[in-house]
Amino acid sequence: xxxxxxxxxxxxxxxxxxxxxxxxxxxxxxxxxxxxxxxxxxxxxxxxxxxxxxxxxxxxxxxxxxxxxxxxxxxxxxxxxxxxxxxxxxxxxxxxxxxxxxxxxxxxxxxxxxxxxxxxxxxxxxxxxxxxxxxxxxxxxxxxxxxxxxxxxxxxxxxxxxxxxxxxxxxxxxxxxxxxxxxxxxxxxxxxxxxxxxxxxxxxxxxxxxxxxxxxxxxxxxxxxxxxxxxxxxxxxxxxxxxxxxxxxxxxxxxxxxxxxxxxxxxxxxxxxxxxxxxxxxxxxxxxx
Amino acid sequence: xxxxxxxxxxxxxxxxxxxxxxxxxxxxxxxxxxxxxxxxxxxxxxxxxxxxxxxxxxxxxxxxxxxxxxxxxxxxxxxxxxxxxxxxxxxxxxxxxxxxxxxxxxxxxxxxxxxxxxxxxxxxxxxxxxxxxxxxxxxxxxxxxxxxxxxxxxxxxxxxxxxxxxxxxxxxxxxxxxxxxxxxxxxxxxxxxxxxxxxxxxxxxxxxxxxxxxxxxxxxxxxxxxxxxxxxxxxxxxxxxxxxxxxxxxxxxxxxxxxxxxxxxxxxxxxxxxxxxxxxxxxxxxxxxxxxxxxx
Numbered sequence: 001x002x003x004x005x006x007x008x009x010x011x012x013x014x015x016x017x018x019x020x021x022x023x024x025x026x027x028x029x030x031x032x033x034x035x036x037x038x039x040x041x042x043x044x045x046x047x048x049x050x051x052x053x054x055x056x057x058x059x060x061x062x063x064x065x066x067x068x069x070x071x072x073x074x075x076x077x078x079x080x081x082x083x084x085x086x087x088x089x090x091x092x093x094x095x096x097x098x099x100x101x102x103x104x105x106x107x108x109x110x111x112x113x114x115x116x117x118x119x120x121x122x123x124x125x126x127x128x129x130x131x132x133x134x135x136x137x138x139x140x141x142x143x144x145x146x147x148x149x150x151x152x153x154x155x156x157x158x159x160x161x162x163x164x165x166x167x168x169x170x171x172x173x174x175x176x177x178x179x180x181x182x183x184x185x186x187x188x189x190x191x192x193x194x195x196x197x198x199x200x201x202x203x204x205x206x207x208x209x210x211x212x213x214x215x216x217x218x219x220x221x222x223x224x225x226x227x228x229x230x231x232x233x234x235x236x237x238x239x240x241x242x243x244x245x246x247x248x249x250x251x252x253x254x255x256x257x258x259x260x261x262x263x264x265x266x267x268x269x270x271x272x273x274x275x276x277x278x279x280x281x282x283x284x285x286x287x288x289x
Numbered sequence: 290x291x292x293x294x295x296x297x298x299x300x301x302x303x304x305x306x307x308x309x310x311x312x313x314x315x316x317x318x319x320x321x322x323x324x325x326x327x328x329x330x331x332x333x334x335x336x337x338x339x340x341x342x343x344x345x346x347x348x349x350x351x352x353x354x355x356x357x358x359x360x361x362x363x364x365x366x367x368x369x370x371x372x373x374x375x376x377x378x379x380x381x382x383x384x385x386x387x388x389x390x391x392x393x394x395x396x397x398x399x400x401x402x403x404x405x406x407x408x409x410x411x412x413x414x415x416x417x418x419x420x421x422x423x424x425x426x427x428x429x430x431x432x433x434x435x436x437x438x439x440x441x442x443x444x445x446x447x448x449x450x451x452x453x454x455x456x457x458x459x460x461x462x463x464x465x466x467x468x469x470x471x472x473x474x475x476x477x478x479x480x481x482x483x484x485x486x487x488x489x490x491x492x493x494x495x496x497x498x499x500x501x502x503x504x505x506x507x508x509x510x511x512x513x514x515x516x517x518x519x520x521x522x523x524x525x526x527x528x529x530x531x532x533x534x535x536x537x538x539x540x541x542x543x544x545x546x547x548x549x550x551x552x553x554x555x556x557x558x559x560x561x562x563x564x565x566x567x568x569x570x571x572x573x574x575x576x577x578x579x580x581x582x583x584x585x
Contacts, residue, residue, distance in 0.1 A: 199419075201420065218418065240436075243358075246356035246357050247422055247427065248420075248422065250356070280418070282418075
């Protein structure tokens with residue numbers, strides 16, 4: 001699984017050689033650290049002492065970034081996070097350009113409301129990542145927890161653009177309220193993927209959990225590795241070969257997804273739904289030969 | 290100038306600015322893609338009579354098409370953005386969407402864009418669906434064998450219409466042989482089309498007519514049957530003339546096509562080659578035959 005994402009990274013940026021500003025976590029702990037505002041557009045090109053003096057939230061306190069991270073500058077290609085980042089939240093929040101690389105796992109709210117640029121995570125990501133994302137690309141070389149690309153609490157619309165590729169599995173409610181964009185998952189997807197979806201596309205190479213697409217108006221959920229349970233409000237329409245899927249497969253192949261001929265040329269069962277909502281969405285299930 | 294025993298007239302082809310678009314048509318088989326392409330480029334020989342000039346540019350391997358199926362590339366030229374848009378909508382809607390298993394994509398990053406899929410989508414009667422991928426929008430229109438997939442916007446680029454060669458020979462057989470050989474060579478050049486039937490024109494035209502209601506009429510100086518009735522452009526011994534008209538996406542493509550065409554013609558039994566112009570007063574582009582041959 002890892003090799004796919006790493007191939008992509010290597011092909012695009014030669015990640016191990018990429019030079020930029022590296023933030024290494026000085027001490028691992030359980031107190032949440034929030035790095036919103038620490039973005040390539042604000043960090044790259046600045047001097048070390050300027051970066052060190054940026055303010056970040058650590059628990060209830062506001063500290064200098066230099067107190068929490070060791071800062072090293074050896075280029076301006078990317079912003080690199082190193083260390084155990086499980087408790088580092090809001091990496092790439094509101095990001096609009098540039099590259100962020102996380103060497104390890106990342107905490108909650110990564111890529112929240114980002115509208116451009118690229119985030120590579122060479123590990124897992126926490127819950128509620130990429131909420132209301134508007135553009136850009138997120139590549140996760142591990143698993144993602146619940147509510148990937150979902151709306152923020154109190155809102156109806158989730159992801160509104162961009163591409164999320166996960167080379168592991170994803171938790172529940174992935175793509176909830178999704179409005180536009182692509183979420184591709186190489187592993188399995190938890191229950192309630194694409195609930196209340198308005199548009200957009202979710203592609204799951206592994207097993208698709210129960211009750212996917214509940215309440216969806218439009219949009220597509222593509223199940224390539226079987227479905228746990230289809231809601232009764234999804235109705236079988238036909239079996240056919242959707243031409244547009246070929247465009248998605250070509251697109252995902254460039255990210256390193258293993259698109260076989262069976263997927264590319266295969267037949268798909270089309271279920272339309274959710275008929276308890278607008279009913280113009282679809283679930284396409286690969287027919288096994 | 291004599292090239293390979295053939296006299297090349299010291300003149301130029303006068304060509305005009307046009308707007309061009311490229312369609313990439315795919316289908317389950319190359320035959321079906323070609324059927325759609327042939328149909329979509331039918332009755333598109335001249336902007337004056339047909340509203341646009343269109344032709345098949347090339348066949349495309351599955352590796353060169355967006356959906357990995359066999360495809361055909363088509364170029365369509367028009368005189369204005371609105372004229373081109375209405376032609377594209379009509380031709381994609383009537384000739385490509387109707388053909389089994391086809392899809393139609395934009396094949397040109399142009400200076401401007403026209404909306405084709407975005408207007409054809411209404412055929413879907415509210416059941417059409419759009420997909421936005423990598424910054425491009427596609428429309429899925431439900432049809433009786435599944436879905437017709439069409440890109441929303443098609444790029445438009447300034448192109449050139451009316452590059453031409455006139456082949457003068459002793460009879461139809463030798464003239465046609467030279468024309469067909471030239472067409473075969475010219476079709477290999479990317480970015481050009483030869484919009485007339487088989488790439489060859491028998492009824493070349495001149496501007497104006499003895500009839501006030503007609504803007505163009507038969508090219509009398511090149512009609513062998515009128516040799517003693519009008520001022521002729523035909524040397525003695527010429528009994529047949531064919532014209533090859535070339536439209537291209539840029540000057541280089543037209544020049545290259547004319548070059549390989551000239552060389553092919555000069556390998557045949559023809560008397561001379563010339564080109565049509567209006568004294569340089571109408572067209573923005575001049576393609577001098579001697580210069581083209583010297584650069585080959």
